[in-house]
Amino acid sequence: MTLQRVKLLFNGRWDENSQYHDFRDCDAYIPSNSSFQQFVEYIQGKLFPSGELTISRLIMYWIGSSNSNLISIVEDKYILWLMLMLPDSPEIDLCVVVDHVSSVAQNSQNTLYLNNESTNIDQSFKHPAGNNEIVDSQDFDVFQSGIPIRVGLPFSSKSVLKKAIYFLALKNSFELTTTRSNKTSFEIHCKDMSCGWYLRASVYRGGGVWIVQKFIDNHKCCIDIVKDGHRQATSWIVAECTKGTSESSYIGLPPFSTALIENNPGTYTTQEFDDEGRFKYYFIALAASIDAWKFCFPIMSVDGACLKNNFMGTLFSACTLEGNSQIVPLAFVVVNYENDASWSWFFRNLKAIFGDSNDHVIMSDGHKSIAKGVSSVYDFAEHELCAFICIKTLLRTISHVQL
Known part of the structure; x- marks a missing residue:
């Protein structure tokens, strides 16, 4: 039979913050497979063998913790839980507080163990929501x-x-x-x-x-x-933190923009809807990116990537390199469709923030809408194709050609 050491606290007092003070303590070695009733009877015999006092309540108590929600031991499952917890508490900071009453009170209730109600006691292992025993992601x-x-x-x-x-x-x-x-x-x-x-x-x-x-x-x-x-x-x-439905994400864009600008002064955001009030485009450039542009090479790399949420769409992005050849993100746009109109809208906002000059180069793959957007929006910036993409496309094209 395996015995488990249980630290008992008794003859103390509770304060308004659920802290137990001025107590006596002793160690009891109780069979780890005890039932609730056996557990109570053993402690009764250990502390009050003459029967002049009777256990009224057993409470799990962690020494040194806030104990804002105490757990009252009222049935077998609590004993099982306690016996599982104690071996992992080498410092014996998990104790059992033994509240007791006189034998007169015990006789009036005609029970060995009185389950007194208390506003500070949790009667089950419920999580804060009170509807399940274990806290989960939901x-x-x-x-x-x-x-x-x-x-x-x-x-x-x-x-x-x-x-x-x-x-x-x-x-x-x-x-x-x-x-x-x-x-x-x-x-x-x-x-x-x-x-x-x-x-x-x-x-x-x-x-x-x-x-x-x-x-x-x-x-x-x-x-x-x-x-x-x-x-x-x-x-x-x-x-x-940002998990949610696709609908809630799009609906939350206006308050998100407001909060972003309030917490990051200088940030630029704008949004456009169609004639029926449905989402079309959303543009964002953080203040840090806008400020960093003046210290970077005047070369922007732009590209698009398909979104895989319920509404699909495309994510446009623009980035550059700083003096240490590290990538600096400049701006992002979510659009409903990738076409001439969406790329032109993206470039108009880029131009409004980052300007247009003879030194300015916009680099991309060979998408025709990008070329049309740059030529229609910019007066001085040049559009160039990425050499890496050009070589990759060339190799893929001639891979089946025998020279």
Whole structure:
């Protein structure tokens, strides 16, 4: 029979913040396959063998954590969960608080274990939305500002857990550093090592569910550590944040443009609709790209790529090279169709922002609409074909010709 060490806290007091103070503690070794009733009876015999006091409530409690949502132990599944969690808590920060009443109260209820109601107690392993037991990716659609993380909260995978943590960091503008990340455990803390913010989670043994074991949500770092550069804003997180339907993406373009210009002064955007109010073109050039143009070679490379969303369309782009021969993106356009009209509209906006001069060269493949657009819009800029594309086309053409 395998025994599991369980740290018991008792004879203490609760404060208004769900913190347990002035308690006594002892270790109990309980069979890991115990049922709920066996678990209660063992603790009763361990702490109150004479029967003068009776257990009224057992509560899972993490020492050093906020414990804003405590979990009351009320049936077998909680004992199973506890026995799975404890081996992964080597510091014994996961404890069981034993609330008790006098034998008179016990006799009046005629039960060994009183399931008292409390506003601070969670009666099940529910996630913040309250409709499932495990937090999954779709829950971010409900909690758009982020999942409220707490100790004991289960996540369907490690990636969902990390997403919740990174969303929290982005929302509150602080940076995190991962200290441990493997197949069974994940630890992360504030970038400022003197700050107490800390989270540890581990995976269920033999399963893919991740549980938050310890969470200290208390920042004490200095102001220069609280960053708005968003180190956690990786391409993966940005992609997660921008998920949505094709319809919502197009409908959201006007407020997106407004927010972009407010946060990036000097950014240029414009949009065009057809006679029936349907989307035609959308143009965007960031302020950083506009400012960088004066330090780059006066050569623009333009190209188009097919979009594969529900509405199809084409993405136009323009880029150049800076002094260190690094690519600098200049502008992007989404159009409904790639034709003479859409390319001309693109070039008119490019000319309005980046100008037109004798030194200006626009380089592209051999698409006829590009050549027509450049000749109809620009007065001085020259249009040239990309040598690489020309050679590639030539080789493909003569590959079957025997010389």
